[in-house]
Amino acid sequence: MTKDVPPALRVCADPDNLPFSDREEQGFENKIAALIAGDLGMTVSYFWWPHRRGFLRNTLRARECDVLMGVPEGIDAFITTRPYYRSSYQFVTRVDRDLDITSLDDPRLRELKIAVNMIGYEYNNSPAARALGARGVVGLTGFPTFYNEQNRPSGIIDAVAEGNVDLAIVWGPLAGYFAKQQEVPLALSPLPDLDVRTRTPFAFGFAVGVRKSEGPLLARIQEALDRKRGEIERILGEYGVPLASSERAVQPGGGQPAKTEAAPATDGGSQIAQAPPSDKLLVSADEYQGWKWFHVYCFRCHGIDALGSDLAPNLRVSVSPEGLVTHDVFVQTVREGRPEKGMQSWKALLDDSQIEQLYLYVKARSEGRLAPGRPHRAVSIK
Secondary structure: OOOOOOOEEEEEEOOEEOOOEEOOOOOHHHHHHHHHHHHOOOEEEEEEOOOOOOHHHHOOOOOOOOEEEEEEOOOOOOEEOOOOEEEEEEEEEEHHHOOOOOEOOOHHHHOOOEEEEOOOOOOOOOHHHHHHHHOOOOOOEEEOOOOOOOOOOOHHHHHHHOOOOOEEEEEHHHHHHHHHOOOOOEEEEEOOOEEOOOOEEOEEEEEEEEOOOOHHHHHHHHHHHHHOHHHHHHHHHHOOOOEOOOOOOOOOOOEOOOOOOEEEOOOOOEEEOOOOOOOOOEEOHHHHHHHHHHHHHOHHHHOHHHOOOOOOOOHHHHOOOOOOOOHHHHHHHHHHOEHHHOEOOOOOOOOHHHHHHHHHHHHHHHOOOOOOOOOEEOOEOO
């Protein structure tokens, strides 16, 4: 008597498109598809096709599969779940350059060497090239959107790390994933959800798509996504995907909310004064310095925005009320390390005041006061 074979969730995906998918099923979309299938008591089977023009025609419409991962929300070609993640384009710079650029209207952009993907998937200028061109920022260094053996998607991030360009504007999942792999610490800062000047969107939600006739399957997938919300966020964090905040304010100048000055705090640090509620990227001077220390020493193991990875835990949870890491435990652990867990001591590189700044940054992430993305610092008033 043979066991019943579990039904397969038939997925179409690109065989060479990390961090999204690959033939070894090592992309985050592969991991999320496996999570859905497991929840539904199914296995995953793949039909591989490069993500180029004609992808939809040769996959879902050809009935080679039933499911597409990572499709734009609300697309008319098929029905979709609610988005299971939302990301945005990112400014990418070296931490040691301390550029702190958060706006497309920053006058320094005219003087910097900027890298962008020059051709979008619809054979038009990419959103970044279009928005910069409207501002007269030209002479950009172009990188191809479509990859091959000679031109890999990591090339634009490599150019920043190697100092060949000053700044790149890159789609969030690519920026976060490849930034984590660099030996030089890189900083990510989100572009606005919408560029008011050109009406160009920079933030997008992504969902699971099925044929319009597959409503019952879609409903089951949505239920699985809802049940696995926490695990999906963990996977995205492991891959360095910067998540866009749906309520992030859009400024008329095309950037993030303007900096707000800070008043001295009674404990000797600086506290934010009169910060608008929408500005969830504004931090104190100490929290900002802690963010810099984190990106120099911690992010490779603890992930972008302290979300954790397969090497080290999510520090947001660790220092939360539900976690086990108090302030004193945090300081002691950073100072002395945890050799039994493979964590070195950092006391030769960070003094106690710097470890305190690191804690303040992680705590701001944990409490939700600091949204995903690169923070900008408040200016202390003496």
